[in-house]
Amino acid sequence: MSAPDGRRRPTNAEHDDETSLDRATSRAVRRRSIALLGDLLRPHARILAWAAVLVTASSAAQVAGPWLVSLAIDKALPALPGDVGPLAAIGGAYLAAAVVAGVAIGAYRRVAARIAQNVLLDLRRRVFRQTQRLSLEFHESYTSGRIISRQTSDLEALRELLDGGLVGVIASVLVMTFTAVGLTILDPLSGLVLMTGLVPAWFLLRWFRKHSQVAYREQRTWSARLIVKFVETMTGIRAVQAFNREATTERDYDRIGSAYRDANLRIFGINGRFAPGLLLIGNVTVVVALAAGGWRVLEGTLAVGVLVAVLLYVKRFFAPIQQIAMFYNAFQSAAAALEKVSGLLAEEPTVVEPAEPVDLPAPRGELRLEHVRFAYGDGPVVLPGLDLTIPAGQTVALVGTTGAGKSTIAKLVTRFYDATGGRVLVDGVDIRDIASPVLRRNVVMVTQESYLFSGSVAENIALGRPDATREEIEAAARAVGAHGFVENLPDGYDTEVNKRGGRVSAGQRQLLSFARAFLADPTVLVLDEATSSLDLPGERLVQRGLQSLLADRTAIIIAHRLSTVEIADRVLVLEHGEVVEDGSPDELVDRGGRFAALNAAWQDSLV
Numbered sequence: 001m002s003a004p005d006g007r008r009r010p011t012n013a014e015h016d017d018e019t020s021l022d023r024a025t026s027r028a029v030r031r032r033s034i035a036l037l038g039d040l041l042r043p044h045a046r047i048l049a050w051a052a053v054l055v056t057a058s059s060a061a062q063v064a065g066p067w068l069v070s071l072a073i074d075k076a077l078p079a080l081p082g083d084v085g086p087l088a089a090i091g092g093a094y095l096a097a098a099v100v101a102g103v104a105i106g107a108y109r110r111v112a113a114r115i116a117q118n119v120l121l122d123l124r125r126r127v128f129r130q131t132q133r134l135s136l137e138f139h140e141s142y143t144s145g146r147i148i149s150r151q152t153s154d155l156e157a158l159r160e161l162l163d164g165g166l167v168g169v170i171a172s173v174l175v176m177t178f179t180a181v182g183l184t185i186l187d188p189l190s191g192l193v194l195m196t197g198l199v200p201a202w203f204l205l206r207w208f209r210k211h212s213q214v215a216y217r218e219q220r221t222w223s224a225r226l227i228v229k230f231v232e233t234m235t236g237i238r239a240v241q242a243f244n245r246e247a248t249t250e251r252d253y254d255r256i257g258s259a260y261r262d263a264n265l266r267i268f269g270i271n272g273r274f275a276p277g278l279l280l281i282g283n284v285t286v287v288v289a290l291a292a293g294g295w296r297v298l299e300g301t302l303a304v305g306v307l308v309a310v311l312l313y314v315k316r317f318f319a320p321i322q323q324i325a326m327f328y329n330a331f332q333s334a335a336a337a338l339e340k341v342s343g344l345l346a347e348e349p350t351v352v353e354p355a356e357p358v359d360l361p362a363p364r365g366e367l368r369l370e371h372v373r374f375a376y377g378d379g380p381v382v383l384p385g386l387d388l389t390i391p392a393g394q395t396v397a398l399v400g401t402t403g404a405g406k407s408t409i410a411k412l413v414t415r416f417y418d419a420t421g422g423r424v425l426v427d428g429v430d431i432r433d434i435a436s437p438v439l440r441r442n443v444v445m446v447t448q449e450s451y452l453f454s455g456s457v458a459e460n461i462a463l464g465r466p467d468a469t470r471e472e473i474e475a476a477a478r479a480v481g482a483h484g485f486v487e488n489l490p491d492g493y494d495t496e497v498n499k500r501g502g503r504v505s506a507g508q509r510q511l512l513s514f515a516r517a518f519l520a521d522p523t524v525l526v527l528d529e530a531t532s533s534l535d536l537p538g539e540r541l542v543q544r545g546l547q548s549l550l551a552d553r554t555a556i557i558i559a560h561r562l563s564t565v566e567i568a569d570r571v572l573v574l575e576h577g578e579v580v581e582d583g584s585p586d587e588l589v590d591r592g593g594r595f596a597a598l599n600a601a602w603q604d605s606l607v
């Protein structure tokens, strides 16, 4: 991300890959997660309040049970057999409490599940929208595997948290609180025993928190790396197989997989000590409460019924701790996931929309670069200061050694990146002042890979202008010479690409992307020509398509073929980000400089 001075600011998603953060960063990351959570829950405030009422009612009703049992033992049983009234009343109250508790908890679970699912959907949408919104700079540094793991495994961890426990755990925590309060009111001394049991439990919890936080971050980081490695290998499978890299990539994958396994084992190790430790503390507390209470019953200072209620309360207090401990795992994992997702969501596009956009009412397509300076992030300067004017309608071919900065110029003119210094102007307007929909309509980039989306051929062409009619789509295909082969596909324009029968060759793919650009009809076209060599008829076809595409518009072509350079009005030879030769192809050949040499080499390669 570039600050106004051109230096790089740290990004929010930058800490993604670290397992231990310093205290301040850790706090900032947590604050960011909590803010996101608040933001997600805010629209559900009213229904959340309703859920809180339901769960509170259910917990209070549950806590009444042991107290009613103590009343039955100490008050109602001694009145028998003469007076069955108290026992019947207590029995009735017990039943009523059970019904209230059951109905309220059922309703609470349904309401809470609906909130959880809506929050998840909202988060999924936000992640998707955000990844589409972020600038190319972000995508070039944040690998697609990492984005995939944000959208898949991180959201899955949050789903597990919300589906698999949070709702129950909130109810359990409330029951525990009510139980502790109820017990203390019933018999303060036993309340004290319970509180004493909580002291070692609290220390154990602190130990667990400290260790598991690091372990869970580590687990998620390795899991993301595993996905990155897999996605990278699969997207580059051709290169992997062509260069015999299978064994090396497998070794790398194994190494990451082992680290992931070790991270998981560490978590199990921590849990293996935490859960039994808590259980032990709970049971010891029950024994102490029983011993102390039993002693007082013998002394005659405690009623038997109250002792029974005390034991029921203490047991009930510790019972959900196991569940909460297990839940803590899901919580840790989800908290780590939320940290990463919130980092992605907090990321701002580096290419900023203008506050007061300037329109281009009658675009002509004149391009001007004024002292354009550029460097990627903290990297070396790619363009030291480029001055260039391209009159409307001119076709300019950019040639030059690899790394000279040709693609960089293309990315600056199309505003996928902003220049670090200087300005890029279209018809005299700084492109930073043009709203992106207007800019994208007028300046279109056709990239090397000519990406085809799943869908029909017609749909792929219509990407250039979604409201185009079938006639316009076919006219565009005809104009660039794609109509012939499209008609020969099994279902013509309705053939699904990327499916059996819909496979298109590299040249045909380029023609489709030309048709797409033709339909979009931009004033300025930037074309990164594919380097893949086509057979001669294929090349001629593409060349003819290109010529019709270029007519009547300004074009910058990163040229890799002689035939392309020949149809250009002007050739710019670039070296280390500077124009070293500028002229028509014929002039440059006559001048006998670098272009002449390149041209000779191209001519040679044809014979």
Ligand SMILES: Nc1ncnc2c1ncn2[C@@H]1O[C@H](COP(=O)(O)OP(=O)(O)OP(=O)(O)O)[C@@H](O)[C@H]1O
Binding pocket: 140, 376, 379, 382, 400, 401, 402, 403, 404, 405, 406, 407, 408, 409
């Ligand atoms: N996303 C990026 N992040 C950092 N550096 C980059 C990035 N893209 C390109 N560069 C660097 O910028 C310089 C210019 O690259 P550019 O892609 O513009 O060259 P090019 O002339 O188009 O080369 P080629 O013909 O090989 O495509 C190179 O040194 C390259 O390493």
